[in-house]
Amino acid sequence: MNIGQKIVNISAAEKILSLLYSELPLRCRKTIIMYKVSFNNKDSSFHQELKTSVDQYFTARHVKKTGNWKLYVKALTLVPAAVALYLMLLFLHFTLVPGMLISGLLGFVLASIGFNIMHDACHGSYSRKPWINNIMGLSLNMLGGNAFIWKFKHNIIHHTYTNIDGIDDDIAKSPAMRQCESQPWVKAHRFQHIYVVILYAISSFLWVSTMDFNKYFKQKIHNTNLQKMNLSEHFIFWISKLMYVVFYIALPVHFVGWRAWAVGFTCMHIMLGLTLALVFQLAHVVEDAEFVFAPGIEPQKIEEEWAIHQVRTTANFAPENKLVSWFVGGLNFQIEHHLFPKVSHVHYPAISKIVKNVCDKHQIHYNEFRSMSAAVASHFRMIKKLGQNPALRIS
Numbered sequence: 001m002n003i004g005q006k007i008v009n010i011s012a013a014e015k016i017l018s019l020l021y022s023e024l025p026l027r028c029r030k031t032i033i034m035y036k037v038s039f040n041n042k043d044s045s046f047h048q049e050l051k052t053s054v055d056q057y058f059t060a061r062h063v064k065k066t067g068n069w070k071l072y073v074k075a076l077t078l079v080p081a082a083v084a085l086y087l088m089l090l091f092l093h094f095t096l097v098p099g100m101l102i103s104g105l106l107g108f109v110l111a112s113i114g115f116n117i118m119h120d121a122c123h124g125s126y127s128r129k130p131w132i133n134n135i136m137g138l139s140l141n142m143l144g145g146n147a148f149i150w151k152f153k154h155n156i157i158h159h160t161y162t163n164i165d166g167i168d169d170d171i172a173k174s175p176a177m178r179q180c181e182s183q184p185w186v187k188a189h190r191f192q193h194i195y196v197v198i199l200y201a202i203s204s205f206l207w208v209s210t211m212d213f214n215k216y217f218k219q220k221i222h223n224t225n226l227q228k229m230n231l232s233e234h235f236i237f238w239i240s241k242l243m244y245v246v247f248y249i250a251l252p253v254h255f256v257g258w259r260a261w262a263v264g265f266t267c268m269h270i271m272l273g274l275t276l277a278l279v280f281q282l283a284h285v286v287e288d289a290e291f292v293f294a295p296g297i298e299p300q301k302i303e304e305e306w307a308i309h310q311v312r313t314t315a316n317f318a319p320e321n322k323l324v325s326w327f328v329g330g331l332n333f334q335i336e337h338h339l340f341p342k343v344s345h346v347h348y349p350a351i352s353k354i355v356k357n358v359c360d361k362h363q364i365h366y367n368e369f370r371s372m373s374a375a376v377a378s379h380f381r382m383i384k385k386l387g388q389n390p391a392l393r394i395s
Helices: 012-023 043-059 068-091 096-122 129-139 148-160 187-218 229-254 258-284 306-312 322-328 334-341 347-359 372-386
Strands: 037-039 300-302
Touching: 012 306, 043 306, 043 347, 068 096, 068 229, 096 129, 096 148, 096 322, 096 347, 129 148, 129 334, 148 187, 148 229, 187 229, 187 258, 187 372, 229 258, 258 372, 306 334, 334 347
Parallel strands: 037 300
Antiparallel strands: none
């Protein structure tokens, strides 16, 4: 489904609401309608050259665009590691500090399963066989999320309308966080570069306990109506949530007691949330990454092709750090991922050279941080800057 072509039409009543909305002070506005945004793809020479060059790479080497043995080794390493850590916490008796450390390690491994297995599978790049992708994609449900909702939220909305305020749910954290210039400012944002660490730490818990349910019952992701779920998807949603309660709450409480479970569960989610949030924030909410504001009154056309928009709104980090690349599932090559989401992440280091060359040829800036620490520093500088009162800030 192309959301860009199927966004809710603005009725006469909605037009009146839009006019009233435009008269409100920015700090008081609430999103009322869904926006229609399109791209100027008349001249798609950049994207065409990218596709041709990358296709030639795979053809010349007789390589499949989906996962290979490197990806399967990751799955055979990470999933047994998570199971082993879980069983250790359940059946071995640890003192406080070792128990906290192992619980945190479990959270980190679960995040890595999300980056490496779930992410590729839900994009259809884990395997050429859809049924394998569907099964491996359900690893997200094992983490407490929901693959159906995530695919719609991430694959369609985020990947099409990256960093477009008003549509992209990934930057819709206002008023808790101000992630771009077009979002309303409140006094608390002066300290957001400090308290966002707490928000990141609890993000996975909120995702599991609140956000999925909110999207499920409202059947809406930010301002976009959720694709209709069939009976099997409703069943998977509820059975997965029930299984999460059984395996992450009921069984641990039964075997180790309430207090030990509460400490371990908290440590697991803190590490899971921090890891997930930081990796995804470093991809888009950093200096030099661009943002677009969709005002929502009239249909808006972005005067550049979709592929150029993806490069301008995305950033890579630590491209030569193989350890980082391994654990984050190639998401440090976020530009390549946004341009070629159907290509498995195991190929991103190779095709990044092609993308860089084409970007240079077309004089398009390629956002890249040579280390993860540089990307983290850039993110927090940006969050701190966005926390300043825009009415007082000169630059």
